[in-house]
Amino acid sequence: MKVTTIVNVPEVVTIDEIREEIKDVKTFYLSFDKKEYQDTFKIRSGQFVMCTVFGSGEFAVSLPPSPENDRFHLTVKKVGKVTTALHELEPGDKLGIRGPFGNGFPFEEIKGKNVIYVAGGIGLIPLRSSIVHVLQHKEEFGRVIVMHGAQTPEALMYKDNLKEWQNFDGFETYITVDNPTPDWTGETGFVHTLFDKANLPVENTVAFVCGPPIMFNTVIGELMKRGISDESIYSTLERHMKCGVGKCQHCAIGRTLVCTDGPVYTFRQIKTLGEEI
Amino acid sequence: MIMFLIKKSDVLEIAKELGKEYQVLGPVVDTDSGQTFFEKTEPELIQLKAPIPSVPPKYTVFPQIETLMRYRYDRESKAVEIRELYEAKPKALFGLRSCDLSGLLCLDRFFLGQEFVDEAYRVHRKKMFIVTNTCVTPFKNCFCVCTDSGPAAEEGYDLNLTELDDVYLVEAGSDKGRELAERMGLEKADESYAVKKKEAVDKSVSLFEEFATDSKAWISRVMNRVTTGFIREDVWEYIGDQCFECGACTFVCPSCSCFNIVDVNNADGSSERLRTWDSCSYEGYSRMAGGHNPRKPVEDRRNKRFFCKLSYSQMKKYLRPGCVGCGRCAWVCPGNIGLPKVVEYVRRETHK
Numbered sequence: 001m002k003v004t005t006i007v008n009v010p011e012v013v014t015i016d017e018i019r020e021e022i023k024d025v026k027t028f029y030l031s032f033d034k035k036e037y038q039d040t041f042k043i044r045s046g047q048f049v050m051c052t053v054f055g056s057g058e059f060a061v062s063l064p065p066s067p068e069n070d071r072f073h074l075t076v077k078k079v080g081k082v083t084t085a086l087h088e089l090e091p092g093d094k095l096g097i098r099g100p101f102g103n104g105f106p107f108e109e110i111k112g113k114n115v116i117y118v119a120g121g122i123g124l125i126p127l128r129s130s131i132v133h134v135l136q137h138k139e140e141f142g143r144v145i146v147m148h149g150a151q152t153p154e155a156l157m158y159k160d161n162l163k164e165w166q167n168f169d170g171f172e173t174y175i176t177v178d179n180p181t182p183d184w185t186g187e188t189g190f191v192h193t194l195f196d197k198a199n200l201p202v203e204n205t206v207a208f209v210c211g212p213p214i215m216f217n218t219v220i221g222e223l224m225k226r227g228i229s230d231e232s233i234y235s236t237l238e239r240h241m242k243c244g245v246g247k248c249q250h251c252a253i254g255r256t257l258v259c260t261d262g263p264v265y266t267f268r269q270i271k272t273l274g275e276e277i
Numbered sequence: 278m279i280m281f282l283i284k285k286s287d288v289l290e291i292a293k294e295l296g297k298e299y300q301v302l303g304p305v306v307d308t309d310s311g312q313t314f315f316e317k318t319e320p321e322l323i324q325l326k327a328p329i330p331s332v333p334p335k336y337t338v339f340p341q342i343e344t345l346m347r348y349r350y351d352r353e354s355k356a357v358e359i360r361e362l363y364e365a366k367p368k369a370l371f372g373l374r375s376c377d378l379s380g381l382l383c384l385d386r387f388f389l390g391q392e393f394v395d396e397a398y399r400v401h402r403k404k405m406f407i408v409t410n411t412c413v414t415p416f417k418n419c420f421c422v423c424t425d426s427g428p429a430a431e432e433g434y435d436l437n438l439t440e441l442d443d444v445y446l447v448e449a450g451s452d453k454g455r456e457l458a459e460r461m462g463l464e465k466a467d468e469s470y471a472v473k474k475k476e477a478v479d480k481s482v483s484l485f486e487e488f489a490t491d492s493k494a495w496i497s498r499v500m501n502r503v504t505t506g507f508i509r510e511d512v513w514e515y516i517g518d519q520c521f522e523c524g525a526c527t528f529v530c531p532s533c534s535c536f537n538i539v540d541v542n543n544a545d546g547s548s549e550r551l552r553t554w555d556s557c558s559y560e561g562y563s564r565m566a567g568g569h570n571p572r573k574p575v576e577d578r579r580n581k582r583f584f585c586k587l588s589y590s591q592m593k594k595y596l597r598p599g600c601v602g603c604g605r606c607a608w609v610c611p612g613n614i615g616l617p618k619v620v621e622y623v624r625r626e627t628h629k
Binding site: 007008009010012014052054055056057058059079080081082083092093094096238239240242243245246247248249250252253255260274275276277 | 345346348350352355357359361387388391392393395396506534535536537538539540542548550555557562563564565566567571572577581584588590591
């Protein structure tokens with residue numbers, strides 16, 4: 001089937017539904033106004049799109065939906081001028097989409113392996129696509145461990161999905177918060193403190209890590225201490241982007257561009273970039 | 278190579294002929310400032326002997342500011358109209374110096390030869406006629422012999438002019454160029470003129486020591502170091518300390534191509550998506566929404582620019598060094614960190 005990449009002029013989408021995830025984070029369910037894109041707009045887990053908020057500008061945003069059998073949606077935190085304008089929109093409003101761009105996660109290479117997901121806060125957004133994909137194809141993977149940490153119970157992302165993953169036979173899901181509320185009955189502490197409890201596999205294992213820089217460094221240190229090699233640890237990087245297609249150069253990191261060489265990198269690659277993450 | 282001759286006094290006839298089909302741009306000296314500008318002009322006003330223009334003609338393919346699309350979103354009716362605006366008049370660049378042509382070739386390979394083709398650039402570039410002009414004497418700030426981009430153009434032109442005694446040798450580099458020369462009935466040049474041209478170019482190279490007194494850049498050894506990263510951090514700090522973060526070096530560079538994109542709203546309710554030049558020397562260049570800036574210190578940003586100009590990995594994109602040896606960055610820098618100076622600092626490990 002023909003697969004489209006929208007490169008130059010954004011295609012118009014309609015916001016069908018808006019869901020409040022956590023404070024300042026909303027999920028926007030979208031559908032293309034031109035019907036042909038409903039069929040030809042295919043994504044890979046780990047890719048991103050450029051989203052235009054008409055009258056404000058365009059920003060790069062990761063894709064949380066699974067490549068198959070999932071509604072097209074974006075989950076966006078209100079941080080700057082354009083995302084603030086986006087948060088003011090309502091169902092029925094229009095957006096523009098270009099993409100999908102970037103390399104995506106290497107599913108072919110990780111088939112048959114154990115998969116560990118470690119997501120801190122909204123770091124779960126770019127990993128969701130991959131987690132749902134693995135859930136839909138669980139038989140192709142070994143142990144699947146999903147670990148999500150947030151500052152407070154209210155700040156846990158995708159609460160419905162977390163429940164589903166906790167109950168899914170074949171997933172080992174761990175959830176922890178830094179600052180528990182009195183009614184919190186789950187784990188507390190930083191996410192890497194659960195590694196022993198989860199009895200993490202080391203052999204034939206890959207890890208996907210995404211979260212704020214401080215959590216990122218601790219988690220990767222702990223994974224490597226346990227013997228998981230830097231080649232088997234993947235992350236997805238974030239940069240200021242203007243074009244998404246390797247031209248504006250804003251996302252340059254080391255000798256690579258996050259938009260066309262990334263956004264998914266192994267930790268071995270990240271180390272050679274020689275720049276702050 | 279098919280070569281023709283034209284009398285020195287008639288050389289602008291070529292520009293006039295081009296003017297029938299193209300908008301002609303060429304070097305013109307501004308009488309007030311004494312600066313050369315490469316701009317839209319009447320063909321007879323072109324000054325072929327003018328020094329290299331202060332601003333490179335990259336703006337002809339990559340304008341300082343340009344509208345990519347215009348749109349209107351009516352929130353009441355939820356109606357969106359988007360109109361893309363890729364349009365360009367056919368242009369003839371007459372009297373381009375070989376350094377500036379090399380810059381243009383860098384941009385071609387970058388904008389057209391990668392995974393994605395830049396549509397706005399392609400539209401500007403596809404209808405273009407290029408007449409280069411061999412530098413028979415170098416200018417003060419030149420170092421094209423160090424960057425393999427001169428003094429004579431070797432590829433990428435439609436016609437190349439070389440001043441020889443009382444004639445200009447006219448070499449055709451494309452079918453379009455040959456057809457124009459034939460249409461004008463130019464006299465064919467025999468092989469002896471190729472020898473004469475070589476002598477003129479060799480002489481020009483020999484004059485660098487005497488005339489190009491501002492800049493020397495032994496870049497090959499430094500390219501190795503920039504590529505491998507074996508440069509002391511305090512050398513970059515020394516360079517960074519002299520950077521005013523003005524962005525001038527990037528704007529006058531024939532091969533710099535970073536841009537910013539902004540949407541601006543018009544009074545009539547429509548909006549325009551503009552693309553403007555941007556510079557990696559600005560602090561906001563890599564700052565993300567939310568404030569995190571992975572490349573905040575100025576030396577990290579300077580480091581990045583010289584990586585672009587001098588590393589092998591960038592050479593793979595441009596198929597030549599990113600620096601074309603025009604010397605403009607050294608000319609405009611209010612600090613003292615034009616590319617030749619940076620090369621010197623890196624070579625000598627100058628630090629605080």
